[in-house]
Amino acid sequence: xxxxxxxxxxxxxxxxxxxxxxxxxxxxxxxxxxxxxxxxxxxxxxxxxxxxxxxxxxxxxxxxxxxxxxxxxxxxxxxxxxxxxxxxxxxxxxxxxxxxxxxxxxxxxxxxxxxx
Amino acid sequence: xxxxxxxxxxxxxxxxxxxxxxxxxxxxxxxxxxxxxxxxxxxxxxxxxxxxxxxxxxxxxxxxxxxxxxxxxxxxxxxxxxxxxxxxxxxxxxxxxxxxxxxxxxxxxxx
Numbered sequence: 445x446x447x448x449x450x451x452x453x454x455x456x457x458x459x460x461x462x463x464x465x466x467x468x469x470x471x472x473x474x475x476x477x478x479x480x481x482x483x484x485x486x487x488x489x490x491x492x493x494x495x496x497x498x499x500x501x502x503x504x505x506x507x508x509x510x511x512x513x514x515x516x517x518x519x520x521x522x523x524x525x526x527x528x529x530x531x532x533x534x535x536x537x538x539x540x541x542x543x544x545x546x547x548x549x550x551x552x553x554x555x556x557x558x559x560x
Numbered sequence: 561x562x563x564x565x566x567x568x569x570x571x572x573x574x575x576x577x578x579x580x581x582x583x584x585x586x587x588x589x590x591x592x593x594x595x596x597x598x599x600x601x602x603x604x605x606x607x608x609x610x611x612x613x614x615x616x617x618x619x620x621x622x623x624x625x626x627x628x629x630x631x632x633x634x635x636x637x638x639x640x641x642x643x644x645x646x647x648x649x650x651x652x653x654x655x656x657x658x659x660x661x662x663x664x665x666x667x668x669x670x671x
Contacts (some may be wrong), residue, residue: 503658503660
Protein backbone atom coordinates (compact mmCIF):
# COMPACT_ATOMS: atom_id res chain seq x y z
CA UNK A 445 0.00 0.00 0.00
CA UNK A 446 1.31 3.43 -0.98
CA UNK A 447 1.75 5.43 2.18
CA UNK A 448 3.68 7.87 4.33
CA UNK A 449 4.53 6.42 7.73
CA UNK A 450 5.20 8.65 10.69
CA UNK A 451 6.29 7.58 14.15
CA UNK A 452 5.41 8.02 16.91
CA UNK A 453 1.72 8.99 16.73
CA UNK A 454 1.79 10.55 20.20
CA UNK A 455 4.73 11.86 22.18
CA UNK A 456 5.00 13.67 25.50
CA UNK A 457 8.45 14.95 26.36
CA UNK A 458 10.17 17.43 28.62
CA UNK A 459 11.74 20.73 27.67
CA UNK A 460 15.25 20.33 26.31
CA UNK A 461 15.21 16.58 25.67
CA UNK A 462 16.22 15.91 22.07
CA UNK A 463 13.75 13.95 19.99
CA UNK A 464 13.31 12.69 16.46
CA UNK A 465 10.06 12.10 14.59
CA UNK A 466 10.54 9.66 11.75
CA UNK A 467 8.90 9.81 8.32
CA UNK A 468 9.16 7.25 5.56
CA UNK A 469 7.40 6.95 2.19
CA UNK A 470 7.26 4.00 -0.19
CA UNK A 471 6.20 5.84 -3.36
CA UNK A 472 9.61 6.99 -4.63
CA UNK A 473 8.54 10.62 -4.20
CA UNK A 474 11.19 13.29 -4.68
CA UNK A 475 9.51 16.03 -2.63
CA UNK A 476 9.01 15.62 1.11
CA UNK A 477 7.97 18.17 3.68
CA UNK A 478 7.10 18.72 7.33
CA UNK A 479 4.17 20.83 8.50
CA UNK A 480 2.88 21.78 11.89
CA UNK A 481 -0.79 22.40 12.52
CA UNK A 482 -2.02 24.66 15.28
CA UNK A 483 -5.58 25.83 15.98
CA UNK A 484 -6.40 28.97 14.03
CA UNK A 485 -3.08 28.91 12.16
CA UNK A 486 -3.69 26.08 9.71
CA UNK A 487 -0.79 24.11 8.27
CA UNK A 488 2.59 25.83 8.30
CA UNK A 489 5.60 24.47 6.46
CA UNK A 490 8.68 23.78 8.58
CA UNK A 491 11.15 22.31 6.10
CA UNK A 492 11.02 20.68 2.71
CA UNK A 493 13.31 18.56 0.57
CA UNK A 494 13.40 18.49 -3.20
CA UNK A 495 15.47 15.30 -3.28
CA UNK A 496 18.27 13.47 -1.49
CA UNK A 497 20.66 15.89 0.25
CA UNK A 498 18.57 18.90 -0.87
CA UNK A 499 16.64 20.59 1.93
CA UNK A 500 15.40 24.11 2.55
CA UNK A 501 13.53 26.12 5.12
CA UNK A 502 9.82 26.63 5.10
CA UNK A 503 8.01 29.39 6.93
CA UNK A 504 8.63 28.23 10.52
CA UNK A 505 12.02 26.43 10.64
CA UNK A 506 13.31 27.80 13.97
CA UNK A 507 14.04 25.05 16.50
CA UNK A 508 13.90 22.22 13.95
CA UNK A 509 16.40 20.27 11.86
CA UNK A 510 15.93 17.80 9.06
CA UNK A 511 18.06 15.51 6.94
CA UNK A 512 17.49 13.62 3.68
CA UNK A 513 20.15 10.96 3.37
CA UNK A 514 17.86 8.50 1.59
CA UNK A 515 15.00 9.21 -0.77
CA UNK A 516 12.40 7.44 1.36
CA UNK A 517 13.25 8.94 4.77
CA UNK A 518 12.90 12.50 6.06
CA UNK A 519 13.24 12.70 9.86
CA UNK A 520 12.37 15.82 11.87
CA UNK A 521 14.72 16.58 14.73
CA UNK A 522 14.02 18.82 17.69
CA UNK A 523 17.40 19.39 19.36
CA UNK A 524 16.01 21.19 22.41
CA UNK A 525 12.21 21.12 22.40
CA UNK A 526 10.29 23.93 24.05
CA UNK A 527 6.60 24.19 25.03
CA UNK A 528 5.84 26.41 22.01
CA UNK A 529 6.66 23.40 19.81
CA UNK A 530 3.66 21.56 21.21
CA UNK A 531 1.67 20.87 18.06
CA UNK A 532 0.33 18.34 15.58
CA UNK A 533 3.01 17.50 13.01
CA UNK A 534 2.48 16.08 9.54
CA UNK A 535 4.97 14.67 7.11
CA UNK A 536 3.94 14.76 3.45
CA UNK A 537 5.40 13.64 0.15
CA UNK A 538 4.68 14.18 -3.53
CA UNK A 539 5.85 13.44 -7.01
CA UNK A 540 7.31 16.47 -8.70
CA UNK A 541 7.24 17.56 -12.35
CA UNK A 542 9.61 20.47 -12.55
CA UNK A 543 8.43 22.89 -9.91
CA UNK A 544 4.89 21.51 -9.71
CA UNK A 545 3.63 18.92 -7.25
CA UNK A 546 1.39 17.62 -9.99
CA UNK A 547 -0.17 14.84 -7.99
CA UNK A 548 -0.71 16.61 -4.71
CA UNK A 549 0.55 15.56 -1.31
CA UNK A 550 0.17 12.25 0.46
CA UNK A 551 0.21 12.94 4.20
CA UNK A 552 1.31 10.77 7.08
CA UNK A 553 -1.11 10.12 9.94
CA UNK A 554 0.39 12.84 12.11
CA UNK A 555 2.36 13.06 15.34
CA UNK A 556 0.83 14.84 18.30
CA UNK A 557 3.71 16.27 20.31
CA UNK A 558 3.39 17.74 23.79
CA UNK A 559 6.40 19.45 25.37
CA UNK A 560 6.08 20.09 29.11
CA UNK B 561 1.96 34.93 3.59
CA UNK B 562 -0.89 32.45 3.81
CA UNK B 563 -3.68 32.55 1.24
CA UNK B 564 -6.91 33.69 2.85
CA UNK B 565 -9.93 31.45 2.64
CA UNK B 566 -13.54 32.52 2.97
CA UNK B 567 -15.82 31.81 4.60
CA UNK B 568 -14.04 30.68 7.77
CA UNK B 569 -16.89 28.34 8.57
CA UNK B 570 -20.15 27.25 6.98
CA UNK B 571 -23.05 25.03 8.03
CA UNK B 572 -25.21 23.36 5.40
CA UNK B 573 -28.13 20.99 5.20
CA UNK B 574 -27.70 17.86 3.13
CA UNK B 575 -28.32 18.63 -0.52
CA UNK B 576 -27.32 22.29 -0.32
CA UNK B 577 -24.45 23.82 -2.28
CA UNK B 578 -21.41 25.72 -1.00
CA UNK B 579 -18.52 27.73 -2.40
CA UNK B 580 -15.18 28.12 -0.68
CA UNK B 581 -12.79 30.80 -1.88
CA UNK B 582 -9.00 31.01 -1.68
CA UNK B 583 -7.29 34.35 -2.34
CA UNK B 584 -3.60 35.10 -2.44
CA UNK B 585 -1.71 38.38 -2.32
CA UNK B 586 1.00 36.74 -4.44
CA UNK B 587 0.86 35.13 -7.86
CA UNK B 588 -0.56 31.62 -7.87
CA UNK B 589 1.14 29.05 -10.07
CA UNK B 590 -0.90 26.06 -9.03
CA UNK B 591 -3.62 25.39 -6.50
CA UNK B 592 -4.33 22.21 -4.59
CA UNK B 593 -7.44 21.48 -2.53
CA UNK B 594 -7.54 19.16 0.49
CA UNK B 595 -10.16 18.01 2.97
CA UNK B 596 -9.29 17.13 6.55
CA UNK B 597 -11.68 15.30 8.83
CA UNK B 598 -11.39 15.74 12.56
CA UNK B 599 -8.42 13.82 13.97
CA UNK B 600 -7.20 12.73 10.54
CA UNK B 601 -4.61 13.81 8.01
CA UNK B 602 -5.55 16.06 5.07
CA UNK B 603 -6.59 14.20 1.94
CA UNK B 604 -5.82 15.50 -1.54
CA UNK B 605 -8.91 16.35 -3.62
CA UNK B 606 -7.62 17.98 -6.79
CA UNK B 607 -5.01 20.22 -8.36
CA UNK B 608 -5.40 23.06 -10.84
CA UNK B 609 -2.32 23.80 -12.87
CA UNK B 610 -3.45 26.32 -15.47
CA UNK B 611 -5.33 29.54 -15.18
CA UNK B 612 -9.00 29.00 -15.83
CA UNK B 613 -8.68 25.22 -15.61
CA UNK B 614 -11.55 23.52 -13.84
CA UNK B 615 -11.35 20.08 -12.35
CA UNK B 616 -13.95 17.82 -10.81
CA UNK B 617 -14.04 15.16 -8.13
CA UNK B 618 -17.43 13.50 -7.55
CA UNK B 619 -19.73 16.46 -6.93
CA UNK B 620 -16.83 18.71 -5.97
CA UNK B 621 -15.24 20.94 -8.58
CA UNK B 622 -12.88 23.90 -8.58
CA UNK B 623 -11.82 26.84 -10.68
CA UNK B 624 -8.63 28.87 -10.84
CA UNK B 625 -8.36 32.53 -11.89
CA UNK B 626 -4.69 33.49 -12.20
CA UNK B 627 -5.34 37.17 -12.84
CA UNK B 628 -7.43 37.55 -9.71
CA UNK B 629 -5.07 35.23 -7.81
CA UNK B 630 -8.06 33.25 -6.64
CA UNK B 631 -9.40 29.75 -6.65
CA UNK B 632 -12.86 28.54 -5.68
CA UNK B 633 -14.07 25.12 -4.58
CA UNK B 634 -17.68 24.22 -5.41
CA UNK B 635 -19.52 21.57 -3.41
CA UNK B 636 -22.76 20.53 -5.06
CA UNK B 637 -25.63 18.69 -3.37
CA UNK B 638 -23.58 18.28 -0.21
CA UNK B 639 -23.49 14.98 1.66
CA UNK B 640 -22.78 14.27 5.33
CA UNK B 641 -19.39 12.92 4.28
CA UNK B 642 -18.36 16.36 3.02
CA UNK B 643 -18.01 17.65 6.57
CA UNK B 644 -14.48 18.64 7.51
CA UNK B 645 -11.98 21.43 7.09
CA UNK B 646 -10.99 22.41 3.56
CA UNK B 647 -7.59 23.84 2.74
CA UNK B 648 -6.21 25.34 -0.42
CA UNK B 649 -2.49 24.90 -1.01
CA UNK B 650 -0.32 26.92 -3.34
CA UNK B 651 3.22 26.80 -4.69
CA UNK B 652 5.92 27.20 -5.69
CA UNK B 653 6.21 30.51 -3.96
CA UNK B 654 8.55 33.49 -3.75
CA UNK B 655 11.29 31.97 -5.90
CA UNK B 656 11.51 28.96 -3.61
CA UNK B 657 9.86 25.57 -3.65
CA UNK B 658 7.70 26.27 -0.63
CA UNK B 659 4.13 25.00 -0.69
CA UNK B 660 1.88 26.90 1.68
CA UNK B 661 -1.67 26.31 2.82
CA UNK B 662 -4.59 28.64 3.24
CA UNK B 663 -6.24 29.49 6.53
CA UNK B 664 -8.87 26.75 6.21
CA UNK B 665 -12.68 26.61 6.00
CA UNK B 666 -14.67 24.46 8.42
CA UNK B 667 -17.69 22.93 6.75
CA UNK B 668 -20.40 21.01 8.56
CA UNK B 669 -23.23 19.25 6.78
CA UNK B 670 -26.33 18.51 8.82
CA UNK B 671 -28.89 15.82 8.07
